[in-house]
Amino acid sequence: MPQIQTLSGEVLTSRKAETLNSQSIRKTVAVRDINIINDTTIEYQGKRLEITKEAFKGLIKMIGMSQSFTKKFESLFNPEAKAQFINTMKNAMATQLNDITIILSPTTKKIVGFSKKATDLISHERFVGLTDRLVDQHGLEITNWGVDANNGSVTINAFNPQAQFDVPGLSDEVFTAGITMKNSPLGGIQIMPYVNRLWCSNGLTTAMSQESYSLNNLSGDSMEKFHEHMAQLRQNKFIPSGFQDRIKQAVNTPASMREMTWAHNQIKKHVGDKAESWIPLMENEAAYTKANIPVIEPKAAKTNQSIWSVVNGMTHVATHAPDMLAMNMQDKDSTELMVQAGNLLGRQWNLQGATRSPFAENAHLDSTAQITTPVVAVL
Numbered sequence: 001m002p003q004i005q006t007l008s009g010e011v012l013t014s015r016k017a018e019t020l021n022s023q024s025i026r027k028t029v030a031v032r033d034i035n036i037i038n039d040t041t042i043e044y045q046g047k048r049l050e051i052t053k054e055a056f057k058g059l060i061k062m063i064g065m066s067q068s069f070t071k072k073f074e075s076l077f078n079p080e081a082k083a084q085f086i087n088t089m090k091n092a093m094a095t096q097l098n099d100i101t102i103i104l105s106p107t108t109k110k111i112v113g114f115s116k117k118a119t120d121l122i123s124h125e126r127f128v129g130l131t132d133r134l135v136d137q138h139g140l141e142i143t144n145w146g147v148d149a150n151n152g153s154v155t156i157n158a159f160n161p162q163a164q165f166d167v168p169g170l171s172d173e174v175f176t177a178g179i180t181m182k183n184s185p186l187g188g189i190q191i192m193p194y195v196n197r198l199w200c201s202n203g204l205t206t207a208m209s210q211e212s213y214s215l216n217n218l219s220g221d222s223m224e225k226f227h228e229h230m231a232q233l234r235q236n237k238f239i240p241s242g243f244q245d246r247i248k249q250a251v252n253t254p255a256s257m258r259e260m261t262w263a264h265n266q267i268k269k270h271v272g273d274k275a276e277s278w279i280p281l282m283e284n285e286a287a288y289t290k291a292n293i294p295v296i297e298p299k300a301a302k303t304n305q306s307i308w309s310v311v312n313g314m315t316h317v318a319t320h321a322p323d324m325l326a327m328n329m330q331d332k333d334s335t336e337l338m339v340q341a342g343n344l345l346g347r348q349w350n351l352q353g354a355t356r357s358p359f360a361e362n363a364h365l366d367s368t369a370q371i372t373t374p375v376v377a378v379l
Helices: 009-020 053-062 067-074 079-094 124-137 220-235 243-251 257-277 281-290 307-324 331-346
Strands: 025-030 034-038 041-044 047-050 099-104 111-115 141-148 153-166 174-184 188-197 202-205 213-215 254-256 302-306
Touching: 009 124, 009 141, 034 079, 053 111, 124 153, 124 174, 141 331, 153 188, 153 331, 174 331, 188 220, 188 331, 202 307, 202 331, 213 220, 243 307, 243 331, 254 257, 254 307, 257 281, 257 302, 257 307, 257 331, 281 302, 302 307, 307 331
Parallel strands: none
Antiparallel strands: 025 099, 034 041, 041 047, 099 111, 141 153, 153 174, 174 188, 188 202, 188 213, 254 302
16 A cells, blocks of 8 residues: 655745745725726726736625626626726725725735735734644644645645544545645635545545634634634544545446536646546547437536546546656645545535446446556446
8 A cells, every 4th residue: 555645844844935935915905995997907006906807706795796796797798888887896896984905916916815804814924833733733744735826825735644544345445534724815724624545645635524614813712613623623533524425425426527527627737638547538528429429418428437536536636647747737736636626526416327328337336446547447
């Protein structure tokens, strides 16, 4: 059974320094002093600042306009209609007396988000200090430390070597558990369950769990509740509730063409056409074409892969691709891909029963070979 690779002291020192240098830039301003030029630019005190698409959506919400306004704006293509929408926003902002904090990228200097209170933002320095304490208190070892200098977020994966568990009834499904720690200028500190499949050292982060925890400030009362939560996690060996049952369901549920396409695209962003080696999308498309079965509704079309094999295809790339493919895939990309894989495992799946497909019944159940090697399994 492979040994999980952890970060050396030298690498950790380097990551900490990188983290401290990637702190987002913050500026608290009066809402009425912000002048919206368009959906990509705002002006403050005569200086124009670029704004990301997600940040613009956040501004719409921040000034009290409903989500329907966001959807309406995204559907507008007529310049005049967009200008009218912008004027509506300007009028709403001109009457507001409150302040908001603008959050800018430490590298591009673009606006990446807004916060109602500056106290909701936790510095990377304090986050690193908290991480050091959690590692010491709970016997954790760090496997990934990703820094996204574009938006100023940091994500760390760590596991407890003593927190091992298996999935009854399934061979080779042995895991060790821990936590993912993330600090974001848009969401504060988040703690999420992190599991590592020992057979192939694939890592996975799941935010869809009752063990997830958000921390927006480091006050005494908040920290007391947080440490109580951490103590409970350790008592339960960091194992996410219902995780074993979820894996069994994923092994026995075929992935739809829609789910496979989504996973393939997530991987392709990092490894290009080699994505087919882990998520055989084109192979499945060719099988439908050969069988003369049109894929009218992708979410109802069964593939030859289980949900579990697709999840592990994603985590295999996240964990191993930087070494195997010599790709320019950074730790921040790996940690994000692990979260996306965890989201797929946690969400409601398209297929719960058999659908018409070119594959033999239960062909998708032979998933173990597909998820442990970077080659396409034979149908």
